Amino acid sequence: MQELSFANKLSRFITSWFFLMLVWIAFTSTYATQELLTGAFVSGIIAMFSVPFFTCCDLSLFHPVKIAYMIWFLIVFIKALILSNFDVAKRVISPALPINPGIVEFKTQLKTNFGKMVLANSITLTPGTLTIDVIDDVFYIHWIDVQTTHPEEAFTHIAESFEKILLKIF
Amino acid sequence: MSTILQIIGGFLILVGSIFLFLGALGIYRMPDVYNRLQAGTKATTLGAMSLILGVGFLSPSWMMKALILIIFIAFSNPLSSHALARAMHIRGRFPKIYSNNAEEYDAYRKVEMSEKKEEVKS
Numbered sequence: 001m002q003e004l005s006f007a008n009k010l011s012r013f014i015t016s017w018f019f020l021m022l023v024w025i026a027f028t029s030t031y032a033t034q035e036l037l038t039g040a041f042v043s044g045i046i047a048m049f050s051v052p053f054f055t056c057c058d059l060s061l062f063h064p065v066k067i068a069y070m071i072w073f074l075i076v077f078i079k080a081l082i083l084s085n086f087d088v089a090k091r092v093i094s095p096a097l098p099i100n101p102g103i104v105e106f107k108t109q110l111k112t113n114f115g116k117m118v119l120a121n122s123i124t125l126t127p128g129t130l131t132i133d134v135i136d137d138v139f140y141i142h143w144i145d146v147q148t149t150h151p152e153e154a155f156t157h158i159a160e161s162f163e164k165i166l167l168k169i170f
Numbered sequence: 171m172s173t174i175l176q177i178i179g180g181f182l183i184l185v186g187s188i189f190l191f192l193g194a195l196g197i198y199r200m201p202d203v204y205n206r207l208q209a210g211t212k213a214t215t216l217g218a219m220s221l222i223l224g225v226g227f228l229s230p231s232w233m234m235k236a237l238i239l240i241i242f243i244a245f246s247n248p249l250s251s252h253a254l255a256r257a258m259h260i261r262g263r264f265p266k267i268y269s270n271n272a273e274e275y276d277a278y279r280k281v282e283m284s285e286k287k288e289e290v291k292s
């Protein structure tokens with residue numbers, strides 16, 4: 001693990017603290033002063049100890065453009081999630097069980113581990129695909145209805161709509 | 171107002187339970203573990219999300235907790251299915267393939283075992 005500068009550490013600390021505080025407020029569901037103070041204290045301690053481990057995000061995450069892309073990603077993702085459920089429902093209900101399974105591979109351009117994880121999770125929840133493994137930058141995807149085994153064509157079918165948004169964020 | 175919330179909540183719970191039922195049906199009908207995971211993961215994710223959101227609508231004081239639960243489910247469900255699928259492949263249970271060209275339809279099989287295992291350590 002590389003040494004971090006103080007500013008970098010502080011930025012990570014503030015980010016973790018912010019998210020922990022959000023979770024705390026959501027769980028207690030009150031704005032009473034003593035609750036908020038306790039929450040700030042506990043979140044502060046946890047964020048302090050977790051600075052070396054939570055490597056995903058720092059303050060650059062709160063750039064307005066990135067936040068706009070995150071909301072856009074959320075919309076695309078929820079749409080894909082609902083579509084995928086209807087897709088699975090259609091396949092399960094139809095008597096002939098129309099599946100043609102197989103495993104395909106493709107490369108991604110994402111660099112950070114967190115970005116790859118988000119992409120892999122999104123792929124799992126989109127129609128007919130399930131991430132089996134990520135080795136370096138190669139994704140192995142189980143596809144319930146294989147249309148092409150060519151890596152680049154598979155990429156345009158499965159991941160392109162997510163990746164081009166994620167590249168803007170991470 | 172509360173009647174509207176109750177109607178929305180009840181509808182969401184109904185939708186959630188329908189999707190959970192379809193997921194269970196999928197696990198029963200699909201031929202091998204990967205396809206079962208496909209059906210299971212997607213249906214249970216949206217099903218559980220919708221059900222929890224419905225509970226949140228029925229008693230609005232739990233809404234924030236419900237949202238936190240939904241975020242946790244959205245992160246943990248795909249991860250667990252990925253771990254199961256990967257473990258099955260490393261154990262040598264290859265997916266069922268209807269095409270004649272089995273090698274081409276299973277890109278993960280050509281990855282060396284050492285490479286797969288190495289990922290576990292790092």
